[in-house]
Amino acid sequence: MTEQHVIAIDLGGTKLAAGVVDREGTVLRRTEHPTETSSQDALLAQIDGAIEELMNGEVGALGIGIPSLIDQRAGQAGSSVNVPLTGVHLRDQLATRFGVPVALENDANAAALAEHRFGAGRGTAHMVLLTLGTGIGGGLILNGELYRGSLGTAGELGHITIDLNGSRCQGTCPGIGHLEALASGTAADRLAEDVARARPTSGLGRALAEGRDVDPRLTVELAKSGDPDAREVLDTIGYRLGVGIASYVNIFNPELVVVGGGFSRAGDLVLEPARKVVAERALPPARDAVRIELAVLGPEAGLIGAAVVGFEALDSVAV
Template sequence: MNPSVYIGIDLGGTSIKMGLVDQLGNILHTQESPTPVKAGYHQVLKVFSQMTQQLFKDSQYEWKDIVGVGVGVPAFLDQRQGIVIEAVNLGWDHVPLKEDLERMWTVPIIIDNDANAAALGEMWNGAGKGASHLICLTLGTGIGGGVIINGNIYHGANGSAGEVGHITTNHQNGRSCNCGRKGCLETEASGTAIVLDALEQVKGMSTGPLKEEYDRTGTITAKSVVQLARRGDPICKKIITKIGRILGCTLAQMCYLLNPEIIVIGGGVARAGKILFDPLIQAFHDAVLPRVAENTSIVPAMLGNQAGLTGAAWLIHRKYTLDILEGQRQ
């Protein structure tokens, strides 16, 4: 007989990642499949179903071993009711995801947003292991955030807690953000900001690696800027340094309010490593009182693109563990 395990799903706008996760947060088997965004909601559910079948075929597990399924969704959602209120990248509007999956699979289902799932994954079995109070930032095209308090995701009044992408970081000369404001964290320190900074730099350049990249590909990606910075290109390093300083200063303000034990930073941009983290940590300590910061460490995420499915599985793990404790008390 197999020990009980969880299924974690990280539903993205590009791909679906699904994994069997054990009770310690270790991933036993994974599946990945493109997200059929255009085919719509019901087709996504069908792909979910096919992926579980494949997962069971590849492993020795079957449905009777599965305690439940957790799903991370790139959406604004009603976590308790299990309703996806708005998922712009998926084109979903008010879909009862939890209810539909429970009908399909007849196991407990818990959903949460993708940034929250990633934060939980890092807390359970990644860079935040052992901590109870965390902030987790995911630096990609945009900037997502998850706030963990007392070992659980904190949702706030309506589920918007941790939506840090639109914190104003530049009141004076900020870029316009598609939210209608200026100087949002997302327009100043995300992958998108890196691209915009690099495009500005390229304008005045006649030579150099960044210019060559631009001439060769006709565009610039955040990934290429990060790679060039890692290879020592001074212009690209300067761009990453600037982003790091903005992030460090913004995290300092968050630290006054939340005094977290750990701040975990993940996402593609975090792959810049030391070039990003050194100025980030310096700017953080420049901007925060030593006493407030002395128990807070800033660390890179450890789980990469498996954080989301790990954290999704944790949602079920938590319920399972609490149910057992409750049973033992009675």
């Protein structure tokens, strides 16, 4: 086998990152562009362009991570909220165009693969990954492999019900009282605004009065400086997250739960209350053995994970 590199694409709602990646997960060349969301054709042309820019003779496959449910039967996005890709046979189209094997993967599944091979989950066989951002993404590593389910859509860990009488979930999800609606960065945003309005003299309240964005970034900043109301917001989010994680511990008995995504910058301010709930409510002995830790690869996890599936595609045709 002469091809030792793949081109990985990490397509997000706001940016498209692309890179040439080797088998050790090292990103050798990297480009980044604002995601072209004006139309499906424009986005497909942008993906083609990003690949052409990086293509060379040592590239043996493409790995594409997208923020969508993937239908692996057809090699297409089953549903996409932030990017116009629904209904495109992306895997086959790219394989035909570039003449190399192509793998498609959900972005959180890709992040789980990356953390498992090269990050916080190295050496584990059973790992659960959650990404906290606008929503809550999930990925499952079971017996050392990414668990995809029958169609490829498994691991949607943000979409479990933790409040029977809760509100409708975000985006196109028809669920009620899902973890995503209660413990994501968006949920933290809502909670912080509620606190700011209810307590105008609090740090969050004063920030709102000054016209500042009472977003998760500000809440984390205030909490880290000791602000009690901001800490209460993160404590509540961590508690809810822990309720979800306790269920994953009972179902999957993981060695490790990895928490990543933009909102994970809250760190132990969210993880500590989550660990406390898991220690109280999950079933022993699994609850006593599980570790709940932060992801280590940061925003590159999606790109590196896309490369991992690219190498899987390359190796599956080489056998």
